[in-house]
Amino acid sequence: MPNKTFFWFFLPTGLAMILFIGLPIISTGIQSFYAQHDQVVKEVKKCDPFGCTVSIVVDNEETSKIREAKPLGKFNGFGTYTDRNHLAVDEIKKFWNETESFSAFVDQVTNLPFYKALIFTLTYCLFVTPNVLLLGFIIALSLNAVARKIRGPLIFGTILPMIVTPLVGSLVLFWMIDSQGIIGANIQNLMNDPYLSLKSSKTLTWITIIIYGIWHHSPFAFVVFYAALQTVPQEPVEAAIIDGASRFQRIKHIVLPHIYPVVTFVALISLMDNFRVFEPIIGFSAEGSAQSLSWLIYDNLVNEEVILFGSAAATSMMTIIGIAILLAPVLIRTWKEFKTAR
Amino acid sequence: MDYGLDTKSTRLKTFNTIFIITWLLIACFPFIWTFWGSFKVRADFFSRSDWWYAISAFNTLIETGGKFTTNAYTQAWTEGEFWKASKNTIIVTVFVVSISLFLGTLGAYALSRSTEKYAFWILMAALIFRAMPHITLVSGYLFPFFELQIWGILPTTIVVLVAINQPFTLWLLYSFFKTVPKELDESALIDGCSYFQAFRHIIMPVMWPGVITAGLFSLMLAYNDFTVTALLLNQENHTMVPKIQSYLGTNQHEGNLMWAVSAVVSATAPLFMLVMFFQRQVISGLTAGAVKG
Numbered sequence: 001m002p003n004k005t006f007f008w009f010f011l012p013t014g015l016a017m018i019l020f021i022g023l024p025i026i027s028t029g030i031q032s033f034y035a036q037h038d039q040v041v042k043e044v045k046k047c048d049p050f051g052c053t054v055s056i057v058v059d060n061e062e063t064s065k066i067r068e069a070k071p072l073g074k075f076n077g078f079g080t081y082t083d084r085n086h087l088a089v090d091e092i093k094k095f096w097n098e099t100e101s102f103s104a105f106v107d108q109v110t111n112l113p114f115y116k117a118l119i120f121t122l123t124y125c126l127f128v129t130p131n132v133l134l135l136g137f138i139i140a141l142s143l144n145a146v147a148r149k150i151r152g153p154l155i156f157g158t159i160l161p162m163i164v165t166p167l168v169g170s171l172v173l174f175w176m177i178d179s180q181g182i183i184g185a186n187i188q189n190l191m192n193d194p195y196l197s198l199k200s201s202k203t204l205t206w207i208t209i210i211i212y213g214i215w216h217h218s219p220f221a222f223v224v225f226y227a228a229l230q231t232v233p234q235e236p237v238e239a240a241i242i243d244g245a246s247r248f249q250r251i252k253h254i255v256l257p258h259i260y261p262v263v264t265f266v267a268l269i270s271l272m273d274n275f276r277v278f279e280p281i282i283g284f285s286a287e288g289s290a291q292s293l294s295w296l297i298y299d300n301l302v303n304e305e306v307i308l309f310g311s312a313a314a315t316s317m318m319t320i321i322g323i324a325i326l327l328a329p330v331l332i333r334t335w336k337e338f339k340t341a342r
Numbered sequence: 343m344d345y346g347l348d349t350k351s352t353r354l355k356t357f358n359t360i361f362i363i364t365w366l367l368i369a370c371f372p373f374i375w376t377f378w379g380s381f382k383v384r385a386d387f388f389s390r391s392d393w394w395y396a397i398s399a400f401n402t403l404i405e406t407g408g409k410f411t412t413n414a415y416t417q418a419w420t421e422g423e424f425w426k427a428s429k430n431t432i433i434v435t436v437f438v439v440s441i442s443l444f445l446g447t448l449g450a451y452a453l454s455r456s457t458e459k460y461a462f463w464i465l466m467a468a469l470i471f472r473a474m475p476h477i478t479l480v481s482g483y484l485f486p487f488f489e490l491q492i493w494g495i496l497p498t499t500i501v502v503l504v505a506i507n508q509p510f511t512l513w514l515l516y517s518f519f520k521t522v523p524k525e526l527d528e529s530a531l532i533d534g535c536s537y538f539q540a541f542r543h544i545i546m547p548v549m550w551p552g553v554i555t556a557g558l559f560s561l562m563l564a565y566n567d568f569t570v571t572a573l574l575l576n577q578e579n580h581t582m583v584p585k586i587q588s589y590l591g592t593n594q595h596e597g598n599l600m601w602a603v604s605a606v607v608s609a610t611a612p613l614f615m616l617v618m619f620f621q622r623q624v625i626s627g628l629t630a631g632a633v634k635g
Binding site: 009023154158181297307317 | 354362366368375376387388389390392445446448449451453457458461464466467469470472473474475476477478479480481484485486489501504508509537538541565566567568569573583603606609610613614617618621
């Protein structure tokens with residue numbers, strides 16, 4: 001296709017992506033170097049028969065004037081990145097000097113908002129992704145052994161958790177697991193502990209959200225693996241059966257190598273999706289004990305008093321860097337393949 | 343695997359059946375339970391005293407005189423203004439799907455027919471864009487949108503959702519266009535068609551399955567979106583998903599939690615119906631990128 005034709009065909013979608021994906025990333029970058037204005041204060045002298053007092057009040061007029069003149073806020077450089085709510089450089093130095101043991105230091109650091117969120121996000125990715133691959137694969141194998149006629153409805157049932165939006169999915173589970181729901185109440189009875197509830201313990205909340213993640217993402221892995229299983233050639237499998245290979249050996253040496261590219265694809269997509277975990281935290285109302293990077297951004301953006309653009313932007317930039325690190329191996333590999341292909 | 347040579351022991355078969363039934367229960371029961379519970383009063387579905395009330399409908403009988411009640415639905419749809427939210431969702435979904443498909447088919451067709459190096463880089467860029475968490479993009483939008491005073495209205499959200507959706511649509515349609523033989527449009531070009539005419543009259547008619555799949559995914563994205571709609575729309579223009587969240591926030595009202603339950607059912611039912619109808623297309627879409635490489 002000639003370049004000119006290509007240009008006109010691609011222009012609309014290219015423009016949409018540049019304007020609403022490319023530019024916002026730049027806009028986020030710029031915003032992250034600014035912080036909201038401090039409130040302007042003035043001294044007010046009040047005199048009455050008993051003497052004069054000087055009090056400091058917020059000058060609303062001046063404050064809004066400055067805000068209007070410079071809506072982006074004041075220039076803060078990397079100040080937002082290093083403050084307590086983000087990388088917390090000073091605090092970490094302080095903890096390093098003051099705490100006696102290394103574990104106490106780690107304890108202090110993991111209580112800082114950004115590191116807390118980072119650890120939750122990574123834990124979530126680390127537990128959900130492999131389990132999604134495993135469960136998805138087992139379901140695919142298992143459904144593949146069922147008679148063809150009844151597979152349709154079974155597949156429909158299997159993909160339900162995936163097609164609902166994460167907020168709805170987590171709500172539906174939360175209403176069951178909550179202490180007043182069917183599962184929660186029965187667990188209380190079983191454990192004989194009337195105060196046992198999801199919100200009472202951080203570990204329980206984390207486990208619940210991770211289980212939710214596996215429940216929500218496994219169907220995707222299943223669908224892709226199931227389709228891949230249909231393409232496994234019959235002859236090597238039959239040869240292996242004649243040679244006396246066990247079912248496990250067949251899967252390990254014939255099926256898995258065949259669908260290996262698909263496994264990496266699913267792992268990548270599911271890692272990318274898990275890294276932005278956010279809606280389940282709202283659905284499970286777990287803000288108290290589990291916060292993710294995306295949730296931190298959301299929290300800054302729905303701040304009641306003044307929207308913390310700078311703070312949200314700084315967290316966003318660091319999230320984007322995180323995504324870049326996750327994607328780097330794939331991009332490098334594709335680039336190498338592309339180079340050798342040429 | 344269904345091979346003639348492969349004989350399965352009865353034990354394995356039983357185990358397999360049990361596993362599938364267990365999994366289906368885990369996958370589907372939460373939805374069935376929520377559907378069932380949406381016809382009860384709050385004191386039954388969220389019972390403090392006995393979870394069995396949700397089945398025996400103890401309080402529902404006392405409060406409404408019947409075992410099932412549709413109060414939660416009527417209240418949520420009228421008082422809770424869920425009708426407005428569903429109207430907004432329909433507007434957003436229809437526009438997002440049609441604009442997405444229009445832009446996406448043009449772009450993906452060009453990408454699939456280009457032999458230049460930049461086509462590869464564009465696809466890579468789209469992959470990176472696909473990986474961006476939506477909330478980071480939203481944090482980039484908010485400030486400029488406030489300044490331009492286009493925050494809170496439906497058209498802005500529609501354009502944003504279309505753009506966010508483009509990378510995935512491009513990849514999906516690209517893999518579909520690749521399966522349409524080049525000779526088809528080349529012969530049309532030789533016959534004197536322009537590229538656009540070839541695209542319009544020769545390629546599009548054979549592309550319907552792919553277009554339907556891409557449309558379904560755009561629809562699911564627009565219909566299910568929470569991040570963008572919750573932060574870029576004002577109260578008045580909220581779509582269904584942020585509306586459900588707003589019912590959770592205000593717990594003072596006795597009925598509100600049940601509004602959320604009935605709203606969840608109302609929002610999920612059309613989606614399930616759609617997927618049941620188009621199951622084949624959904625699955626072919628999910629696997630298009632993976633299996634064909």
